Amino acid sequence: MKSIKKKFIALTATLAAAALVATAAPLLASQSASTYKVIAWNDLGMHCACPTFGGFLLLPPFNTVKAQVFKYGTNDPVLITSANAAGMTVTYSMVENTDAILQADPYFSQWISYSPKLFPGFAPVVGGKVMGLAGNGIAGTMTYDSTLLDWTAVGIPAYPVTTGDPTKDIMIDPLGGPNRDPFLTTNVYVKDSTGKIVAQTSTVTPVAFGGCCSCHLKLAAANGYPSTPAGSFAYLGKMHGQNSSKIDISMIDPDGDGVGGPIRCSWCHWDPAMGENAAPGLAAVWPNYTILPGATFTKADVKVSQYSFSDVLHRFHTQDPLVLSTYDPNIANNCYDCHPGNNVNCYRGSHKVKTAIWCVDCHGNLNQRVAAGQLTQPWKTSTLPSCTSPALGIKSAFACHATSVVGGTTYPATPTLFGKFINSRGHKGSPKCQTCHGEAHAEAPSSMTLDNVQLSTQQGTVAGATYPTGKNSTYALGVCKFCHPNKTSTWGVPPHM
Ligand code: HEC
Ligand code: HEC
Ligand code: HEC
Ligand code: HEC
Ligand code: HEC
Numbered sequence: 001m002k003s004i005k006k007k008f009i010a011l012t013a014t015l016a017a018a019a020l021v022a023t024a025a026p027l028l029a030s031q032s033a034s035t036y037k038v039i040a041w042n043d044l045g046m047h048c049a050c051p052t053f054g055g056f057l058l059l060p061p062f063n064t065v066k067a068q069v070f071k072y073g074t075n076d077p078v079l080i081t082s083a084n085a086a087g088m089t090v091t092y093s094m095v096e097n098t099d100a101i102l103q104a105d106p107y108f109s110q111w112i113s114y115s116p117k118l119f120p121g122f123a124p125v126v127g128g129k130v131m132g133l134a135g136n137g138i139a140g141t142m143t144y145d146s147t148l149l150d151w152t153a154v155g156i157p158a159y160p161v162t163t164g165d166p167t168k169d170i171m172i173d174p175l176g177g178p179n180r181d182p183f184l185t186t187n188v189y190v191k192d193s194t195g196k197i198v199a200q201t202s203t204v205t206p207v208a209f210g211g212c213c214s215c216h217l218k219l220a221a222a223n224g225y226p227s228t229p230a231g232s233f234a235y236l237g238k239m240h241g242q243n244s245s246k247i248d249i250s251m252i253d254p255d256g257d258g259v260g261g262p263i264r265c266s267w268c269h270w271d272p273a274m275g276e277n278a279a280p281g282l283a284a285v286w287p288n289y290t291i292l293p294g295a296t297f298t299k300a301d302v303k304v305s306q307y308s309f310s311d312v313l314h315r316f317h318t319q320d321p322l323v324l325s326t327y328d329p330n331i332a333n334n335c336y337d338c339h340p341g342n343n344v345n346c347y348r349g350s351h352k353v354k355t356a357i358w359c360v361d362c363h364g365n366l367n368q369r370v371a372a373g374q375l376t377q378p379w380k381t382s383t384l385p386s387c388t389s390p391a392l393g394i395k396s397a398f399a400c401h402a403t404s405v406v407g408g409t410t411y412p413a414t415p416t417l418f419g420k421f422i423n424s425r426g427h428k429g430s431p432k433c434q435t436c437h438g439e440a441h442a443e444a445p446s447s448m449t450l451d452n453v454q455l456s457t458q459q460g461t462v463a464g465a466t467y468p469t470g471k472n473s474t475y476a477l478g479v480c481k482f483c484h485p486n487k488t489s490t491w492g493v494p495p496h497m
């Protein structure tokens, strides 16, 4: 712990110096004068990554940034695709994360050490550059997705870092290091065939530590193990060995170095977030793995689970007597016990601001999620908040969005529209919900100022834009003239069909 803290102090100094140069690129002086418009967002609006990687891995550094580009001519805007891009490229670049900062970070450097064992064949640093699992680094070129109609950079290895700016470093480190910035910035540029920037924007890229450590360090100490990541992993393994699997995961040595771990839970617990359709099983990844001396199980016990990863984690904790009696009797409603959390408040959008809706109003609480069978099909649209046919205990969004009244005008409900916010499009064909509304869980206007910068900068630069009472440029993109040169500069609700 001490040496980690020392490293952190050195790191903080480096980062504070780096912060002076690494600032968000200023937007073009006048976006409205540009022939192109670009809006970017993070796919989920929230993301977890682990602070340590030597024991086990839940989720890797893996953020996906998307963007839509429109050509602004004299008539209706035209979506820029790979087919009509005429040599243009869309590139991205993270601001607070640099190759040097990440490689010097004591936590991220653990990812660099252990990820080749967690994902054999993966090279986390190539030619001095940090790489994500899908082959994208912290800066690069976005590719066009002709199904989803957006430019995408999948799996950017974004990681919370200490910037030295106390207004940004809000995330408490459960392991006692300095606070970190969980709401990073990614700049997105549209360049013409000569490399000249013709449009640009910035979006929030959220990544934070989950809350496992806050209970598990205490739990380890309460059972005579050191209150450290290693102690917690040892006790976690012991508990796992006492469940029906008999497998003490801390006694598995995948690579034969004589030390337990690192273990990826999704080797045995199916997790679509890892891009896998089924759990591969330990032997498929590490055919020559060994079990450390003193273990109470054998290779014959080592098998994949019948349960998804989402299932074991959510169901176990919400039904476990010790969790409920001693750690959090209300864990079924307290999603921030695990989802960030840690002073991060990753759920921050207009639903929170306007109506005090909480996660469970859309997703169901953990008991409802279990009862509705959501955990058998995790990460699937079919089990996510749906507005047309809500799952058990989940409110139909039509209760909220039957009609909307803006500036005295009542807009009708559009019954087939909702339920697929993240990948849907909602305006005459190509514009995506997130292009106009901002990222999921941070819908405009967000309670966090940083989320609102993109829209207020973009929409706010339209000459002569006017807003009805109660609305302003931080609200969803409704100034028609931002995209349509031939339409009004008065903010309104665009047709959603
Ligand atoms: C609110 C406190 C709390 C949080 C947050 C929490 N846990 Fe736990 N967890 C516990 C307790 C308490 C136990 C021990 C239960 C017992 O002994 O009956 C436990 C047990 C476990 C077990 C052992 C299950 C088995 O096989 O018997 C695993 C694995 C686990 N937790 C993983 C996690 C992970 C991963 C996270 C973060 C995503 C997490 N926990 C977050 C309190 C918590
Ligand atoms: C080598 C395979 C393997 C690995 C790796 C593994 N598990 Fe398991 N796990 C199992 C099996 C098998 C079961 C028994 C339940 C079953 O048959 O599905 C189980 C059961 C559990 C349970 C209890 C579920 C219940 O219904 O009682 C929890 C919680 C759990 N695992 C969490 C984790 C976590 C968290 C990790 C990573 C830190 C992990 N497991 C890694 C194979 C594995
Ligand atoms: C004990 C820790 C824990 C608690 C408490 C918890 N989560 Fe999770 N949740 C996780 C982890 C870890 C993942 C990532 C699992 C994966 O990689 O598939 C996750 C993933 C999810 C997912 C995506 C996967 C899926 O099942 O579709 C949803 C949705 C979700 N959680 C909702 C919630 C909601 C809503 C709450 C509160 C009512 C909640 N979670 C509370 C640990 C927790
Ligand atoms: C206003 C409703 C709403 C609230 C409140 C809400 N979510 Fe969501 N959440 C959604 C929608 C809608 C999706 C994405 C569905 C889609 O379009 O695919 C989603 C997706 C997710 C996902 C990704 C799952 C996947 O399969 O892609 C996770 C994880 C998640 N939410 C967790 C949470 C947590 C944790 C909270 C509270 C801290 C929360 N959500 C609050 C509506 C909500
Ligand atoms: C071209 C931009 C644009 C697109 C694309 C778009 N919206 Fe909207 N939407 C708006 C604006 C502007 C408003 C008014 C927002 C307000 O009142 O704050 C609005 C209003 C709404 C409302 C009503 C809010 C309320 O206060 O009742 C909902 C719900 C909604 N949109 C959902 C969606 C969904 C889901 C999609 C994708 C399937 C989508 N929108 C696509 C611009 C858009």
Ligand code: HEC
Pocket: 070, 076, 077, 078, 079, 427, 428, 429, 430, 431, 435, 436, 477, 478, 479, 480, 481, 482, 483, 484, 487, 491, 492, 493, 494, 495
């Ligand atoms: C984010 C950019 C964007 C904004 C903001 C926007 N639109 Fe559009 N709109 C488009 C695009 C792009 C098309 C062409 C459809 C396509 O490419 O799929 C379009 C098409 C249309 C069409 C159908 C074609 C036509 O001109 O008859 C109408 C009507 C329309 N928009 C009205 C509006 C109104 C009214 C507003 C403001 C309240 C608005 N739009 C705001 C991007 C936008």
